[in-house]
Amino acid sequence: MGASSARRIWGLVYRHLALYRRSWPRVLELMYWPVLQMVVWGFITAYLAGVQQNTATIAAGVLLGGVLLWEITLRSQMGFAISFLEEVWSRNLGHIFVSPLRPWEMVTGLAAMSVLRTVAAVLPAMLLAFMLYGFGVWKLGPVLVVFVSALMAMGWAVALAVTALILRHGAGAEALAWGVMFGIAPFAAVFYPVAVLPPWLQPVALSIPAAHVFEGMRAALIDGRIAWDHLAWAVALDGVWLALAAWIFLAQFHQARVRGALLNIGE
Amino acid sequence: METPALLVEGLTKTYTPGARPAVDGLSFTMPRGETWGLLGGNGAGKSTTIAMLLGLLVPSSGRVLALGHDMATDRFAALARMNFSSPYIALPHRLTVRENLRVYGHLYGVPEMERRIADLVAEFDLGDFADRPAGQLSAGQKTRVALAKALINTPALLLLDEPTASLDPDTGDWVRSALERYRAETGAAILLASHNMAEVERLCANVLMLKGGRVVDEGSPAALLAKYGRDDLEEVFLDIARGRERAEAL
Known part of the structure; x- marks a missing residue:
């Protein structure tokens, strides 16, 4: 990446940072849901682990780990897609697209914003989990870095596809930015193993990168081992998902240029 | 020899197959250092033309060279030296x-x-x-x-869509002076789409009159006034929009 590209990407990131600096409700909203989720699930797990049995304590760790790591996926996807929607809402896309900002630079800028938003959203929930329930997600060890990276990459892939739909259908598709991951969650084996699902549904679950991450998380928390096979699958599937999403995005971007939608994306 | 600010050849855009083109075979060469006007009624093809000049819209056929760069294959090199303003796009x-x-x-x-x-x-x-x-x-x-x-x-090439729309006369005049000053100081080319005929008369060295996606006439404001035997561009605009005969043909 050249210095010119880096500067254009920073321009896009600066635009969003300036927005957040000036809008405390947006910052509050970032942290609100992850913290709320952690409080609710924390009390549920505290109740389950009330008798201090080892099994219940491990189950509590699995649940809290699932909540935190799934929040990373969710916030990564929303951080990307909502940053794009901010441009739609402010009717600024016309200016962005007549600037020398390349599509891949825009995607990189949105991904950078997604990282920043995810950190701001999930860090308070992580600290809360440790302070209130004694659960430190970092206890997973260095493999946590791979888990987080794989989940964030999956979030970006979904967000790219959602952004492509917004390019195709305008702000009418914005509900997907908020809700699409909730539709994936039941098949992503966040709180239960893939084996719990009906046999015909298991191949669907195993095609989702997050399902392998959560299998890996359970292996680490319950058996104390690193499930390299699941990690490899997660990374490989992320590559496939990202490639597919990039293709959909570029195709829709081109179609938007053919239809003349870039100047007036809206409702 | 310096490349023109804009070289447009056979530019055509059809949104729906089989429908009448929104822009139909537009060709012109705009030199650097001049301000040109793009005039036409609603639906004449001004916005579609500007969108294609900016690379926001892919033409059905034809090509645009902006500052020597082909907008189909090398648009980012041109966009770095261009800019655009429209009251319909916010910051x-x-x-x-x-x-x-x-x-x-x-x-x-x-x-x-x-x-x-x-x-x-x-x-x-x-x-x-x-x-x-x-x-x-x-x-x-x-x-x-x-x-x-x-x-x-x-920018060496500035595209403006109705730069003084909804402004009071004082602010409008102020903006026009700023544009004149900028062009004189930098030698930039300015293409503006406007419904304000007095503005076009004051700023533009050349005017492209669009109707139904085609250039139906062009020339300097003075030449168009003489050609149509009118006192101001608004009357020329109405003659063209309503299909009246030109004075020279009478």
């Missing part, structure tokens, strides 16, 4: 004027950006509200900010 309204200018300063890779912003703030008299959110400004203030944004990279 992020929660960001201050200065923050907005910084965003576009980065996007266009402006050297010595803070100095350039300070110059624009002084030139466009933005000082009193440079640190206020753009969404809190009046229409006139927003137009001045949009123009400052459009000049942030000192």
Whole structure:
């Protein structure tokens, strides 16, 4: 990446940072849901682990780990897609697209914003989990870095596809930015193993990168081992998902240029 | 020899297969250092033309060379030296004027950006509200900010869509003076779409009259007035829009 590209990407990131600096409700909203989720699930797990049995304590760790790591996926996807929607809402896309900002630079800028938003959203929930329930997600060890990276990459892939739909259908598709991951969650084996699902549904679950991450998380928390096979699958599937999403995005971007939608994306 | 600011050949856009083209075989060569006007009624093809010149819209056929760069294959090289302003596209309204200018300063890779912003703030008299959110400004203030944004990279080619729409006469005159000054100082080419005939008469060296997606006439404002035997461009515009005979043909 050249210095010119880096500067254009920073321009896009600066635009969003300036927005957040000036809008405390947006910052509050970032942290609100992850913290709320952690409080609710924390009390549920505290109740389950009330008798201090080892099994219940491990189950509590699995649940809290699932909540935190799934929040990373969710916030990564929303951080990307909502940053794009901010441009739609402010009717600024016309200016962005007549600037020398390349599509891949825009995607990189949105991904950078997604990282920043995810950190701001999930860090308070992580600290809360440790302070209130004694659960430190970092206890997973260095493999946590791979888990987080794989989940964030999956979030970006979904967000790219959602952004492509917004390019195709305008702000009418914005509900997907908020809700699409909730539709994936039941098949992503966040709180239960893939084996719990009906046999015909298991191949669907195993095609989702997050399902392998959560299998890996359970292996680490319950058996104390690193499930390299699941990690490899997660990374490989992320590559496939990202490639597919990039293709959909570029195709829709081109179609938007053919239809003349870039100047007036809206409702 | 210096390449023209715009070389447009056979530019055509059909949105729906089989339908009448929105722009139909548009060709012109616009030199550097001049201001040209794009005139036409609603639906004449002005916005579609500007979108294709900016690379926002893929033509059905034909080509655009902007500052020597083919917009089909090399548009980002041209876009770095172009800019655009339209009252129908907003700047992020929660960001201050200065923050907005910084965003576009980065996007266009402006050297010595803070100095350039300070110059624009002084030139466009933005000082009193440079640190206020753009969404809190009046229409006139927003137009001045949009123009400052459009000049942030000192463009060699500036495209403007109705630059003085909804402005009071004083602010409109102020904007026109700023555009004249900019062109004279930098040698930039300016293409403006406008419904304000007095503005076009004052600013433009050449005018393209569009109707039904085609150039139905072109020339300097003085030449068009003589050709149609009219006293002002508004009457020429009405003659063309309503299909009246030209004075020379009578």
